[in-house]
Amino acid sequence: xxxxxxxxxxxxxxxxxxWLEKTVSLxxxxxxxxxxxxxxQHDLQDFFQSPTTVERGSLDKTMTILMKVWFAVPTxxxxxxxxxxxxxxxxxxxxxLPLHWGMMMAAYxxxxxxxxxxxxxxxxxxxxxxxxxQRRVREQYGERQTVSRATQRVLRSYVDWGVLIxxxxxxxxxxxxxxPIDDSQVTAWLVxxxxxxxxxxxxxxxxxxxxxxxxxxxxxxxxxEHLVAASPRLDLLRHGLDDExxxxxxxxx
Numbered sequence: 001x002x003x004x005x006x007x008x009x010x011x012x013x014x015x016x017x018x019w020l021e022k023t024v025s026l027x028x029x030x031x032x033x034x035x036x037x038x039x040x041q042h043d044l045q046d047f048f049q050s051p052t053t054v055e056r057g058s059l060d061k062t063m064t065i066l067m068k069v070w071f072a073v074p075t076x077x078x079x080x081x082x083x084x085x086x087x088x089x090x091x092x093x094x095x096x097l098p099l100h101w102g103m104m105m106a107a108y109x110x111x112x113x114x115x116x117x118x119x120x121x122x123x124x125x126x127x128x129x130x131x132x133x134q135r136r137v138r139e140q141y142g143e144r145q146t147v148s149r150a151t152q153r154v155l156r157s158y159v160d161w162g163v164l165i166x167x168x169x170x171x172x173x174x175x176x177x178x179x180p181i182d183d184s185q186v187t188a189w190l191v192x193x194x195x196x197x198x199x200x201x202x203x204x205x206x207x208x209x210x211x212x213x214x215x216x217x218x219x220x221x222x223x224x225e226h227l228v229a230a231s232p233r234l235d236l237l238r239h240g241l242d243d244e245x246x247x248x249x250x251x252x253x
């Protein structure tokens with residue numbers, strides 16, 4: 001499961017942030033897997049109303065994604081998940097988006113891959129085309145139609161989350177209002193989530209704070225020492241005076 005996270009797509013459905021928030025709320029209320037799935041099926045079924053088995057299957061697949069992000073996470077993500085839940089309890093609901101983003105990146109690195117290409121283009125221009133992002137993602141995941149479709153679903157999810165804005169031209173998006181993050185615990189957690197989405201589990205401090213995959217956020221940089229102090233699962237390696245490498249203490253295989 002560990003290695004497959006980086007090669008699988010898994011995100012062929014639009015994932016609305018309200019659905020993730022609902023999943024977390026049910027979990028924090030102490031519901032078990034069966035109760036959470038029953039509640040999600042009840043609340044989401046209106047979005048998948050159709051007599052066809054295809055649409056009913058879409059609901060099942062969507063619920064699987066929601067559960068994998070906040071309930072049945074891969075084993076190597078359990079510490080990140082546990083701390084994420086604690087942060088969700090502490091923060092008001094309007095500040096939960098970075099935590100949902102982080103768990104989406106960690107559980108489904110494809111989400112981070114699409115964000116990386118989107119963020120790179122947004123650094124160059126005010127508007128981005130879905131076709132350009134799809135082409136770049138296909139270069140990484142293969143020239144398959146499933147990659148293009150999944151990329152489009154992820155972009156539509158970004159729109160639902162408000163981090164991308166639709167323009168008057170179909171398939172052309174602008175950036176949403178940047179979300180400021182100045183809580184050092186949230187910053188450290190988001191850095192860890194970002195590293196969990198990378199196969200090598202490491203990156204320079206500068207690259208982490210400026211990563212295009214975190215394009216929705218305006219992160220207040222903190223010193224490397226403060227970063228690793230805020231998370232027991234991060235380590236610091238220095239190369240010279242200015243080159244600081246942040247890594248997971250147990251990097252993914």
